[in-house]
Amino acid sequence: MRDQLERALATADLLQGRKLVGVRSVGGSSVGSTWRLSLSDGEELFVKVAQTANLLAEQSGLQALRHWSDPALIEVPQVLGCIPLSGQSALVMAWWDASKGDQFRLGQGLAQLHRASAAAGPGCFGWDHDGFIGLGPQPSGWCDNWGDAFTQLRLHPQLCLAMQWGLAAQDWEPLLGPIAAWLNRHAPEPCLVHGDLWAGNAAVLADGRGLLIDPASWWADREVDLAMTRLFGGFSRRLMEGYSSEWPLPAGAEQRVETLNLYHLLNHANLFGGGYQQRSREILTDLRLSLL
Template identity: 50%
Template sequence: MHSGLRLDLVAADGPLAGTKITDVSSVGGGCIHQAWQLRLSDGRQLFAKTGTADAFDLFEVEADALTALGQYSDSDVLVVPQPLSLVQLPHGAVLLLPWLPLGGGDQQFLGRGLALLHQASREQNPQRFGWHRDGYIGAGAQPGGWRMRWGDAFADLRLRPQLKLCNRLGMSPAEEEAFLNGVADRLNQREVIPTLVHGDLWGGNASSLMDGRGTVYDPASWWADAEVDLAMTRLFGGFQQHFYRSYDAVLPPKPGVEERLEIYNLYHLLNHANLFGGGYINQSRACLQGLARQMMS
């Protein structure tokens, strides 16, 4: 951690005023920003995410989503770390969160906790799909906005912006528009209750604690179909059968889920193609073409 930023944190007007940082350890896993474990003179341990001044907006979006998820999580089974401080300091932006002791192996509580979060949020849903502000999916832009129908929301707010950025997939504008209309029509045929989702639920953004409870972090939340979270857990692996069995015991899967998972994961493939290029472009192209053929059948 930059020495100037460390001094900013404990300054008289800093978020850790009145205490001292006795130890700072780098925490691996961050793709965009730096992460640290802080040990304080009062015995506390904190997680700090730091970045340059322009990272403040990303941290603000993350803090907003963590707060929203925390409103619906049952902390007996799923811990969503709640923001302690979000500050713009002279030497950079900082988001402070509780330190979570990771290390539990069984994902039973993680699956049950996610299902209970989804279930609880449905009971107070906003009767529409989307999010109240522009956000991020990793380092990529994730537009805000609202739609009354689920298919329109997913096509307009998620797939369309990504397809607009990625022009190397071999489809003409007319073909892309026909595909988006097909996706919207297919998803609009379902009765979907708006559900608060994590939105970026790959294995690096979920874990189990030493006491067995699950935890999720680094969200890209919005009100969507709960299945978008389950879809991403399948994209890169890292989730056990215990996770799925525990989730399904609370919210059993609905017919046609496998087909929808492929549609939902196209969003993440396109985002990765736009951010990283490489093999993700070919994966996106293959997924897009396969789904387009399904829409025509």
């Protein structure tokens, strides 16, 4: 891997006369592997190796988040390049050192990101090219109304995939219209969201600023990010305190959490099976009881 990376970095002119003196694996997932590179001048790089389409989608999300974030509160890594590498690609960024510090500024920065993007965004919901949520598909498209976007662009594709493990159409098709109508009445502003905000994709830097990585960004209701912070744990109450100090959530947000997180549960059910399938069924049952 070291030789491959050094050749690729040199070809892309990212070494700029420096030498690659160290390559260390820092983990991997179903999406790809990650590496810490040390250069001869002391600079360190973070490199993620995965399928090209996944990395291009991630690059697009990182660039959008970086554009709308306040760097005094949140660091979004700058992409230095996306370079070919033996049938895959390597996404190259500056290295960062994360900690488990106070998440208050992370919450503040997330709220400011949402608010700034809502004030000057496209005015509709969606994304202009296909992406991924982990290894799951995240289709492109645009809708004027939030409920239509969430059901058509996010729930429907995942529910169709769920039929492969036995989720029957009659268990979900009658729900899409009522879910869309319910969320349309909520009428949120389109915001740029991280889109995959579990604890592994956010951290706190040594200087107290927040860090956001590995997005599945799109223009959505800001509540999707806050709902996901509650799905798998790992976030403290300080995140929400920081967020609320900048832009409190509207009334009724608590009642929408499970429905918004159904998207992620379905994606996990489709990718990994297990208890995610049962939890998805339970939420669909709850929605039938409350909406039909």
